[in-house]
Amino acid sequence: MEKHSGKKVNNGIAIGKILFYSKSKDKIETKKVENPEQELARYEVAKEKAIMQLGALYEKACKEVGQENAQIFDVHSMLLEDEDYNDSIHQMIMEEKFNAEYAVAQTGENFSRIFSEMEDDYFNARSADIKDVSQRIITVLKGYEDEEIIGKEAVIVVADDLAPSETVQMDKSKLLAFVTKYGSTNSHTAILARTMGIPALVSTPINEDCNGLMGIVDGYEGIFIINPDQETLEAYKEKQEQDSQEKELLEGLKGKEDITLSGQKINLYANIGNVDDLKSVLENDAKGIGLFRSEFLYLEKDTFPTEEEQFNIYKQVAEKMKDKKVIIRTLDIGADKQVDYLNLGHEDNPAMGYRAIRICLTQTDIFKTQLRAIFRASIYGNLSIMYPMITSVSEVRKIKEIVEEIKEELTAEQLPFVDVEQGIMIETPAAVMISDLLAQEVDFFSVGTNDLTQYTLAIDRQNAKLDCFYDAHHEAILRMLKLIVDNAHKAGIWAGICGELGADTSLTRTFLEMGFDELSVSPAKILPIRKIIRETK
Amino acid sequence: MKTFTYKITDEQGIHARPAGMLIKEAKKYQSKIIVSADEKEAEATKLIGIMSMGIKCGTEITVTIEGEDEELAVTNMQSFFKQYL
Structure with a gap:
């Protein structure tokens, strides 16, 4: 033991x-395949995908560092199309019947050795380019297989x-x-x-x-x-x-109202990451969805989700929740949530970098696709939209302009939609300080306490060493929360909390006292919090 | 068949970027274009082949072109080398 x-x-x-669970790139399986033609086709598809990724990287690099420096990505995609390189992979798959991953890894190894054995530093370094592009194909190949990480048996995943x-x-x-x-x-x-x-x-x-x-x-x-x-x-x-047994006790709270002994009501909603989570939302009797993290639509895929794909997901959630409120947060990618195909690149300080609404307001086509999908799904239930990482009034106004454009488009295309509530996440100290002004522009506030705490306390969420300095109950945060809810109510709009702090049962009474109108927590926390609310005077 | 020689003047030799450009240029022609130097040779349409020759500044290369459009190719390839390498 x-x-x-x-x-x-x-x-x-x-x-x-x-x-x-070890990272897929660490191990490359060697096996013989029964159907080499099929294996070769897998390789060709993966190669095309890798070339597309490199194309996107090239475009991005052109804008940022100029065409001359971007050309290395062009060279990388040419390496992938090199005849000798491809001949070697074809031969290994078709004649030796190796799997594509092994054929690519071995070919990459052989060709990179040609360069590493040359008597010139510059050309030596090119062996890394070959390894890099080979790895890119292997990664695509692995992603393509979509192999189940977990088998039939339920397990404790260690990594x-x-x-x-x-x-x-x-x-x-x-x-x-x-x-x-x-x-x-x-x-x-x-x-x-x-x-x-x-x-x-x-x-x-x-x-x-x-x-x-x-x-x-x-x-x-x-x-x-x-x-x-x-x-x-x-x-x-x-x-x-x-x-x-304790959980069973909480079962008895299902179907009960979220109301204190003195009659103060609060909306207890759930945070979800994808459609599968709906099951636990309904099981735990959440009265709505206060945060639908739409980025999982983007993280689960190798390319941008299309308008149709998004529309179908939003429609499904709206229909399942019926008249209960569903607040969809628009794309919140960046920082610790990365997607390869977006090619966001390396940032020294990603938490303060190109993320969330900043991507949406820069690459408006991505944003518009999502907004169109949400508005089109709006007729199937009770949807609201929430925008993350807001720091200024002008951002909100720009969003509203884009939303108006979308509505005009949809009207022109005769696609039905209804007007939805639009709110913002309050997760930057800037947004807190101008929450009185922001409240004039939107229908609701939802406080993202995780980012707000990280920005306010200047503590990196990803750095485990700082966990001892991270005080989620810091007086600064509690004062901010009070300021936010007061400014919301002055303008006649509602305010909620969808960050992790919202589920902190030791603060539930404090939030009620502050006057919050909504708490959105993970589905498993709904009943324990309901218990506290119902016991509060 | 057409042949010309050229002495590389680019300080880094035929490194990745110009090699990439060379491949793109060579692919425009139907003719087979061979680059040879120091007893090594490679087809100008093959990036790894060209780069693995490790051609440095000052090396004299021979370019051999054979095919239907060799007239056009030889003129354009000559000016390509002068401009970029």
């Missing part, structure tokens, strides 16, 4: 087999670190818990674990030797046990049982 301590991200007890795009791929019904070696308590993996209501630990000293062994994750104490002895296992099984 081995015991490791980690930082707890979400409570609960999980008992099950451990699956150690060095997990990117949001990796966690979204996992089959959630087979996921018992997360344990990661790196990552902070505020990472997106952590948020996902809370949304799913499964135990999770980060900063846990683990290695891959635990793969396949039995494990226990104690999300209450922050302990990860590998290969537990019988006694420990029994004790935890009992604890798990108690846990589910």
